[in-house]
Amino acid sequence: MTYEYRLGDVDYNGKVTWHKKLEVKVEAESAKIPPEFGLHRAYPNPFNPATTISYQLASASFVKISIYDVRGKLVETLVNEQKDRGNYSVVWDAGGLSSGIYFYKIVAGEYSGVNKCLLIR
Numbered sequence: 001m002t003y004e005y006r007l008g009d010v011d012y013n014g015k016v017t018w019h020k021k022l023e024v025k026v027e028a029e030s031a032k033i034p035p036e037f038g039l040h041r042a043y044p045n046p047f048n049p050a051t052t053i054s055y056q057l058a059s060a061s062f063v064k065i066s067i068y069d070v071r072g073k074l075v076e077t078l079v080n081e082q083k084d085r086g087n088y089s090v091v092w093d094a095g096g097l098s099s100g101i102y103f104y105k106i107v108a109g110e111y112s113g114v115n116k117c118l119l120i121r
Contacts, residue, residue, distance in 0.1 A: 037111035046118040061109035
C-alpha cells in the first residue's frame, strides 16, 4: 500500500508554503499474518547441540511445544503460553542429551503437528 503525504508550513502571517508530495510504501498488515497454522522443519537438522524450531499462528492461541524421545517420553517443554498471531521461533539446546532422534510437537488451539530432528554428538 502506498500513502502520499504533502507537508505545508504556516508562518506567523498565515501564509502557507506547500512542499512536494512524498510517497511512503507500507507493507499491509495482512501480508505479515500467516494464513494458516504451521510447524516448520528444525534448522539445522541434524544438529549439535542446538536447533531452531519455527512455527506460525494464524490467530492468537495457547501454544505448547514439547520435545519427545523415540520412546515417546517427554524430554522438555519449550513453549507453554498464550501467543498472538504471527511467526515465531524457539531455540532448543539439547546439550545434555545423547545422540538420537527426537520429535517436537506443537499444539496451538485446534492445530497440532509433529516433526522429527536428529541430534548428533
